[in-house]
Amino acid sequence: MKTLKIPEATIIRLSVYSRFLAQAERRGIITISSGEIAGGVGVSSAQVRKDLAYFGEFGTRGVGYNVAELYHHIMKILGLTTEWSVVIVGAGKLGSALAMYGGFRDRGFRIRAIFDNDPAKIGEKLEDLEIQTTENLESVLAKSPAEIGVITVPADVAQEVSDKLVAAGIKAILNFAPQVLSVPEDIVFRNVDLSVNLEILTFNLGLPRR
Amino acid sequence: MKTLKIPEATIIRLSVYSRFLAQAERRGIITISSGEIAGGVGVSSAQVRKDLAYFGEFGTRGVGYNVAELYHHIMKILGLTTEWSVVIVGAGKLGSALAMYGGFRDRGFRIRAIFDNDPAKIGEKLEDLEIQTTENLESVLAKSPAEIGVITVPADVAQEVSDKLVAAGIKAILNFAPQVLSVPEDIVFRNVDLSVNLEILTFNLGLPRR
DNA sequence: GACTGTGAAGCCATTCACAGCT
DNA sequence: AGCTGTGAATGGCTTCACAGTC
Numbered sequence: 001m002k003t004l005k006i007p008e009a010t011i012i013r014l015s016v017y018s019r020f021l022a023q024a025e026r027r028g029i030i031t032i033s034s035g036e037i038a039g040g041v042g043v044s045s046a047q048v049r050k051d052l053a054y055f056g057e058f059g060t061r062g063v064g065y066n067v068a069e070l071y072h073h074i075m076k077i078l079g080l081t082t083e084w085s086v087v088i089v090g091a092g093k094l095g096s097a098l099a100m101y102g103g104f105r106d107r108g109f110r111i112r113a114i115f116d117n118d119p120a121k122i123g124e125k126l127e128d129l130e131i132q133t134t135e136n137l138e139s140v141l142a143k144s145p146a147e148i149g150v151i152t153v154p155a156d157v158a159q160e161v162s163d164k165l166v167a168a169g170i171k172a173i174l175n176f177a178p179q180v181l182s183v184p185e186d187i188v189f190r191n192v193d194l195s196v197n198l199e200i201l202t203f204n205l206g207l208p209r210r
Numbered sequence: 211m212k213t214l215k216i217p218e219a220t221i222i223r224l225s226v227y228s229r230f231l232a233q234a235e236r237r238g239i240i241t242i243s244s245g246e247i248a249g250g251v252g253v254s255s256a257q258v259r260k261d262l263a264y265f266g267e268f269g270t271r272g273v274g275y276n277v278a279e280l281y282h283h284i285m286k287i288l289g290l291t292t293e294w295s296v297v298i299v300g301a302g303k304l305g306s307a308l309a310m311y312g313g314f315r316d317r318g319f320r321i322r323a324i325f326d327n328d329p330a331k332i333g334e335k336l337e338d339l340e341i342q343t344t345e346n347l348e349s350v351l352a353k354s355p356a357e358i359g360v361i362t363v364p365a366d367v368a369q370e371v372s373d374k375l376v377a378a379g380i381k382a383i384l385n386f387a388p389q390v391l392s393v394p395e396d397i398v399f400r401n402v403d404l405s406v407n408l409e410i411l412t413f414n415l416g417l418p419r420r
Numbered sequence: 421g422a423c424t425g426t427g428a429a430g431c432c433a434t435t436c437a438c439a440g441c442t
Numbered sequence: 443a444g445c446t447g448t449g450a451a452t453g454g455c456t457t458c459a460c461a462g463t464c
Contacts, residue, residue: 010433012406033446059447061440094308172415194308219455243424244424272422274423
C-alpha cells in the first residue's frame with residue numbers, strides 16, 4: 001500500500017467519515033464496522049475499506065474498527081491534529097463571514113488576519129480581528145507566518161492578491177474568486193466556486209425525467 | 211450524441227468556460243478555438259471539445275467557435291438563461307453573506323427570502339431583505355414559490371430544515387451544513403462543505419516531496 | 421493549413437467477491 | 443460467523459490521434 005496517488009474523492013470522504021465518527025464517539029459507540037460507517041454517510045462498505053486501505057490497516061477482522069482510534073487516525077491523515085494559521089484577503093461579505101465562520105475553528109483552523117484595500121474598512125473590527133490594509137500583508141506574514149491564504153476579493157484583483165500571498169511565503173491558497181489563477185508548482189492550491197454549485201443544481205433541474 | 215449521463219466534471223468546466231467566454235466577448239473577440247479556451251482555463255483542448263460534444267456541434271472545422279454564440283449555448287445548457295428564485299435558511303454569518311453575495315446575482319440567481327429561528331434576528335434587514343421566522347417558510351413559499359433552497363443552519367437542525375423545504379415544494383437544495391442529509395429521490399441535491407476544502411489543503415500540505 | 425468532432429486507447433476510481441483473521 | 447483487506451473485474455472519464463470540413 002504505497003502512499004502514492006490518493007484520489008481527491010477519498011480525501012473528501014475521509015473528512016466526512018471523521019465527522020461521522022466524532023458523532024458516534026459522542027454517542028458512546030466503541031466499535032464500528034465499515035458497513036455501519038457506509039450506511040451513516042451514504043457510500044458502500046467496500047468504498048470505506050478501500051479508502052482506509054490507502055493509509056494502513058486500522059481494523060480487526062471479524063470485529064470492525066475502534067471508533068476513537070480510527071477517528072484519530074483519520075484526523076492525523078487529514079493533518080488536523082495540529083492548528084493551522086489562516087489569513088483572509090478580501091473583507092467583503094464572503095471574506096467577513098468566513099473569518100468568523102465557526103466551522104473552521106471547530107476543525108483547528110485559526111484565522112490570524114484579514115486584509116482589504118478599501119480605506120473605509122481598515123480598522124473595522126470583526127469580533128477580535130481588525131481589518132488591515134493589504135499593504136501590510138507581507139510585513140504581517142513576515143512577523144507571524146501563516147500556512148494558508150484565503151482569497152475572497154473580486155475576480156479582477158485575484159491574481160494580484162495571489163501573487164502577493166505567494167511572495168509573502170504562504171504555502172497553500174484557497175481561492176473563492178471566480179477567476180482562473182496561476183500559482184507556482186509548489187503552492188497547494190484549490191478553487192471553490194460557490195456559483196458553480198448553484199449552477200450544477202440548475203443544470204440538473206433542466207434535465208428531463210425527474 | 212445522447213443526452214444521457216454527463217459527467218459532473220463536465221458541468222463544472224462548462225461553468226468555467228462560460229466565464230472565460232464572457233471575458234473574451236468583453237474584449238471584443240469574435241472567434242475562438244478549443245485550444246485558446248483550453249489555455250485560458252487550464253485544461254486540454256480535447257477536453258473542451260469532448261465537453262461540448264455532449265451537447266451538440268457548436269464549432270466550425272478549420273475556424274473555431276463563435277464566442278457570443280458558444281457563450282449563449284453554454285448558458286442555456288447550464289439553465290442560466292432564466293432567473294431562479296432562491297431562499298436561504300439560516301441567517302448566521304454564512305447565510306447572511308450568501309444572501310448578499312454578488313456572485314449569485316451576476317449569474318441570474320435571485321435571493322427571495324432568508325429565514326432564521328433566532329427571535330433576536332427576526333425583522334433584521336440585510337439590505338432590502340428582511341430576516342423572517344422559519345415558521346413562515348411554508349406560507350412564504352406557498353405565496354411565492356422558489357426553486358432552490360440553501361441550508362446554512364447548524365448541523366443538528368439541518369435535516370429538519372431540509373424536510374421543511376421539501377414539504378414546502380422546493381425543487382433543489384444546496385446544503386452548507388456539515389451533515390449528511392437524506393432527501394427524496396426527486397429533489398436535486400448538493401452538499402458544499404467549506405471546511406473540507408481547507409482540509410484538502412492541509413492533507414496536501416502534509417504530503418512529502420513538494 | 422487550421423481546427424472540429426469522435427472512435428479507440430489509456431487511465432483512474434469504484435464495485436465485486438473472496439481469502440484471511442479473530 | 444463476522445468483518446477486514448485486497449486482487450480482479452467493471453465502469454467512467456480523459457487523452458490520443460486522425461478523418462472530416464472549411
